[in-house]
Amino acid sequence: MTFFQNHDLGPDNDWKFRFNHEQYKAAAVCNLLWSIRGIPCLYYGEEIEFMKGATQDIDGNDMKVSDTGRAYFGDHLTAASLAETQAHPLYQHLKRLNQIRLAVPALQRGQMSTVNGGGNNLSFTRDDNGESFVAVGLTIGSGQHFDLGVPNGTYVDAVTGRSVTVTGGTLSFDVLDNSAGIYVKDGPGKIGVDGVYLR
Secondary structure: OEOOOOOOOEHHHEOOEOOOOOHHHHHHHHHHHOOOOOOEOOOOOHHHOOOOOOEOOOOOOOOOHHHOOOOOOOOOOOOOOHHHHHOOHHHHHHHHHHHHHHHOHHHHHOEEEEEEEOOOEEEEEEEEOOOEEEEEEEEOOOOEEEEEEOOOEEEEEOOOOOEEEEOOOEEEEEEOOOOEEEEEEOOOOOOOOOOOOOO
16 A cells, blocks of 8 residues: 555645645645555545645644544535535546556556656656556656657557657657656557646
């Protein structure tokens, strides 16, 4: 299981406050967790930045658990609130990441290799014994260009639908800021609907 928060440690590696930083950072972490090795684990409320800005845990003698991000409280899953919950940008982002991961076996169980990056980008490939192959480029903060060594063939980006035929062993592509390029060998095409963070 891979995760970036739980009931003890908040998102953004913040011991004190929940979702105390920009939303795009949480989305970028999800891009990483849904594409690297392991099974991504979503902590309740993460999809809507539940209790954003609240303390992560009880802070003082008079504070109640319901005033913190320690436990789930609220009506976010009632019939009256469900549409608003499902319209949240992170909810929509995670929905699309799930659709992409479901459609690409290499993202579920492929061996990860050719890892490169630094600063505001990361790239790697995942190979499911030759039956499914994907090249991934992740960005945060600014758009990036990627050149990845891959087997020759036709690659289709699950995010944009862009198709590239590789004949010289190098796949080249650009990714917008805070987004991902998920180039699947003989891929099905664009998966899901563009959102704030995958476009």
